[in-house]
Amino acid sequence: MNFEWTPSQESLAAGALAFAKESLSSDVIARDRDGTFSFELWKRAADFGVLGWAIPTEYGGAGHDLVTTVRMMEALGEGCQDNGLTFALGAQMWGVQTALLHFGTKEQIAKYLPRSISGEAVAAYCITEESSGSDAFHLQTTAVRDGDEYVLNGEKVLITFGPIAEFAIVFAATDPSAGRWGLSAFLADAETPGYTAHPVEDKMGLRTVPFGRVTFDGCRIPAANLLGKVGAGASIFSFSQGWERSLVLAPQLGAMARQIKEAVAFAKKRRRAGVSIGKHQAVAHPIADMHLRLETGRLLLYKTAWLQDRGLPNLMEAALTKTYLAEAFRESSLAALAIRGGDGYKTATGVERDVRDSIGGLIYGGTTDIQRNIIAGLLGL
Amino acid sequence: MSIEALAEFIRIELLDDENQKIGPDDDLLLSELLNSLSVTRLVQHIEEQQGIIVPPEDVTLENFRTLNAIQTYLQGRA
Numbered sequence: 134m135n136f137e138w139t140p141s142q143e144s145l146a147a148g149a150l151a152f153a154k155e156s157l158s159s160d161v162i163a164r165d166r167d168g169t170f171s172f173e174l175w176k177r178a179a180d181f182g183v184l185g186w187a188i189p190t191e192y193g194g195a196g197h198d199l200v201t202t203v204r205m206m207e208a209l210g211e212g213c214q215d216n217g218l219t220f221a222l223g224a225q226m227w228g229v230q231t232a233l234l235h236f237g238t239k240e241q242i243a244k245y246l247p248r249s250i251s252g253e254a255v256a257a258y259c260i261t262e263e264s265s266g267s268d269a270f271h272l273q274t275t276a277v278r279d280g281d282e283y284v285l286n287g288e289k290v291l292i293t294f295g296p297i298a299e300f301a302i303v304f305a306a307t308d309p310s311a312g313r314w315g316l317s318a319f320l321a322d323a324e325t326p327g328y329t330a331h332p333v334e335d336k337m338g339l340r341t342v343p344f345g346r347v348t349f350d351g352c353r354i355p356a357a358n359l360l361g362k363v364g365a366g367a368s369i370f371s372f373s374q375g376w377e378r379s380l381v382l383a384p385q386l387g388a389m390a391r392q393i394k395e396a397v398a399f400a401k402k403r404r405r406a407g408v409s410i411g412k413h414q415a416v417a418h419p420i421a422d423m424h425l426r427l428e429t430g431r432l433l434l435y436k437t438a439w440l441q442d443r444g445l446p447n448l449m450e451a452a453l454t455k456t457y458l459a460e461a462f463r464e465s466s467l468a469a470l471a472i473r474g475g476d477g478y479k480t481a482t483g484v485e486r487d488v489r490d491s492i493g494g495l496i497y498g499g500t501t502d503i504q505r506n507i508i509a510g511l512l513g514l
Numbered sequence: 515m516s517i518e519a520l521a522e523f524i525r526i527e528l529l530d531d532e533n534q535k536i537g538p539d540d541d542l543l544l545s546e547l548l549n550s551l552s553v554t555r556l557v558q559h560i561e562e563q564q565g566i567i568v569p570p571e572d573v574t575l576e577n578f579r580t581l582n583a584i585q586t587y588l589q590g591r592a
Contacts, residue, residue, distance in 0.1 A: 236570075236571055311575055313550065314544065314574065315575070361570075362571045362572075364576065365570070365571040365572075365574050367550070368570040368571060368573040368574065369570060369571065371550065371570065372570040446558050448551075448555075506551075507551060510551045510552075511555070513527075513530065
């Protein structure tokens with residue numbers, strides 16, 4: 134077992150950290166307050182290559198392995214104070230691009246992937262519905278074949294980039310009587326008649342990335358826009374969900390590293406009764422716990438990515454990683470807030486924003502309860 | 515991979531019920547005998563035993579609905 138990074142990996146991570154600090158955090162307080170997505174920052178990240186890091190070179194990406202990519206995503210999360218932006222980048226890479234790359238035809242990949250890598254187009258991953266959250270396959274949206282077209286009808290909710298996406302991957306029932314085994318996946322262009330992107334909805338955290346509803350009302354798309362096989366929708370979703378579950382929280386590790394540096398600096402500078410507050414165990418121990426969570430999270434994430442790189446089963450590791458990283462970020466965010474006290478309660482410090490942003494990770498990509506169902510099931514329970 | 519070997523794996527490892535009877539044409543999926551996690555574990559088991567990769571898009575009702583369907587699919591992959 135080798136825990137060393139190569140000089141190349143170190144260099145890539147350092148570059149990502151420097152880039153994120155320099156170029157990805159401007160106006161985050163105002164954008165968080167207003168719930169505004171910055172297409173300019175998105176494009177900067179794309180121009181830096183982020184959206185192609187894990188894409189094979191033959192498709193225009195950098196072809197990095199997943200261990201290297203998550204290390205860079207972690208660095209991005211440390212340097213970029215906009216957790217919404219780094220979450221959105223991950224969701225695009227592991228949800229949309231993974232499904233497109235693994236199940237798309239040559240024509241579909243050629244049409245959609247380059248614009249995703251270049252950042253010119255953002256895409257939505259449309260599965261969640263009002264009546265199907267954790268029960269993801271209980272869909273009401275239908276796709277009916279009519280000649281050379283499919284007709285989509287239904288409503289998707291809580292869709293990342295739903296309000297502004299140029300295209301969407303849409304899961305719908307092609308055989309409603311077959312439940313999850315009657316689902317199929319489609320590519321739908323937002324400009325198609327019958328496709329309606331609804332306004333951005335306010336939410337607690339990750340406010341710099343737009344969420345919202347997408348509805349389909351007699352939306353006719355070419356039959357050639359079927360992604361994968363008819364009836365393979367659930368399997369396609371499970372596959373791409375596995376990637377997302379494994380890798381999407383990598384930037385949160387970077388945010389946790391940033392929190393530790395800020396907490397240590399604060400605890401050294403702030404003095405009480407003649408000594409820095411960091412000399413008090415009531416302050417020092419929570420920071421030690423923050424570091425423990427960070428290092429434990431790293432081991433889980435890197436192992437999961439390592440297995441994924443080799444095509445080895447990592448269902449258990451992915452569920453452990455998703456659960457641990459989501460809860461660790463919440464706990465460390467709350468600890469950072471407690472250490473900073475009234476200072477951390479102020480919006481200007483960004484500490485309270487991390488607390489709000491951390492909650493999303495407990496929900497999206499499969500709630501931590503669902504992850505525990507998977508873990509328990511794999512243990513034979 | 516024999517139908518009986520598949521049935522035994524499902525009985526013992528997935529359902530934890532050695533008395534569960536599973537016929538070659540019994541519906542594994544629409545009957546919800548197997549949930550999504552169980553299907554994933556079954557596919558992993560088949561991959562390990564057969565030394566093959568089962569593409570996710572092949573995990574469909576047509577190929578995995580019954581033990582007979584699974585065997586037909588695997589024979590087609592041979």
